[in-house]
Amino acid sequence: MGKTILITGGARSGKSGIAETMALSFGRPATFIATAEAHDAEMAARIAAHQARRGEGWITRAEPLDLLGALAETDGKGPRLVDCLTLWLTNLLLAEADWQAAVRGLLAALPAQSSPVVFVTNEVGMGIVPDNALARTFRDAAGVLNQWVAAAADEVYLAVSGLPLKVK
């Protein structure tokens, strides 16, 4: 069975770089499953910078919603990196999908994976309580998602200033 690893951390904490190193440690090429969509110039620039840094050794694939399908199709073909779960959650909420059912479906599929999966997610709950209810709802959902995936993962790391701190 393929190992499941979760890398969590704040914005610009180096979590993607840590996750890329871990994914490649399982073999090459690795598949990069991007949940981001380039809706605006700021996001397009972030995606381009990420791709430039990754360089060789990667097959890139965009998948904003159907992570379950993406894992099924890429299994047995080397390690997968999913970057990131928080954006996937955002996409599910915007699509008015049942995000809890989607997460449960994803977790149910993990034990059958033969290739490793490294998930990247975000810490969003360590600031002051947000003013607006929508941000609080998102923050709560992201926290629940992180807890569920961490419970299912074999290893969990918190990225701090680019360094992985082992939590599980």
Added chain:
Amino acid sequence: MGKTILITGGARSGKSGIAETMALSFGRPATFIATAEAHDAEMAARIAAHQARRGEGWITRAEPLDLLGALAETDGKGPRLVDCLTLWLTNLLLAEADWQAAVRGLLAALPAQSSPVVFVTNEVGMGIVPDNALARTFRDAAGVLNQWVAAAADEVYLAVSGLPLKVK
């Protein structure tokens, strides 16, 4: 002397669940000392969800301000869980009480406790600096409170994605 444990973490980091498991590890029933008051529907729903999850093995008691009295009355009757200190601080500030004196009084009473106490608190200082001065004042007070209680505690854990990371 009863052990003092502090569990800190962000919103939806699983800190309450970790604290409940630790409190029950000292024996049953445990007393749940809730500092929350159901001022609005959102908070009422959170309290109800917490109570439903805790289930059997708990005596619940609401105490928004007088934690010192609540600890005195429940001592010698099994473990106590105080959830949470950040809300207690909010209640003290809203009541225009001397929160620093209240915290010092609480800490002075800890060495004499014969039953264990598990405190839950919040990390609120790892986001961007808040725009308004009131939020900054609250954030500063919460940070000072956490430092003082952590210094007095026997064990301190940071909850990350539902997992306890030992800090002390």
Added chain:
Amino acid sequence: MGKTILITGGARSGKSGIAETMALSFGRPATFIATAEAHDAEMAARIAAHQARRGEGWITRAEPLDLLGALAETDGKGPRLVDCLTLWLTNLLLAEADWQAAVRGLLAALPAQSSPVVFVTNEVGMGIVPDNALARTFRDAAGVLNQWVAAAADEVYLAVSGLPLKVK
């Protein structure tokens, strides 16, 4: 060669106190290199409180921009504490300086230091994504700065409730 240590943490996480203890463990007097400028009453009060807490054993020096020069002038005269890098970054951005070049210059000078340097910085990326683009830009720059300094440092600690959690 003098050791380089980085202490990161949220607001009021006790990072300055931890950094002061570590700097003094290398000898006395230590030089406190303050990047803060007392632009308003709130900041002036914070600076005064920090100075009062530090007490004896310190030579204080203000240096909002030229950290490289401050390190050069103080080398060989005991440990240095730089508090803090996030404010230095803010000062560089306000002065419309090339902050990335300034950071690279600082890092290039570290291996030649004969006296130890303890840097304090801030975690600002673990809250909800800020509404305004300027705050996001600052948060991103602060995260990059932290990663670069952490990569160059001999030891890195995350301050949690006044306690140092070793990351490197």
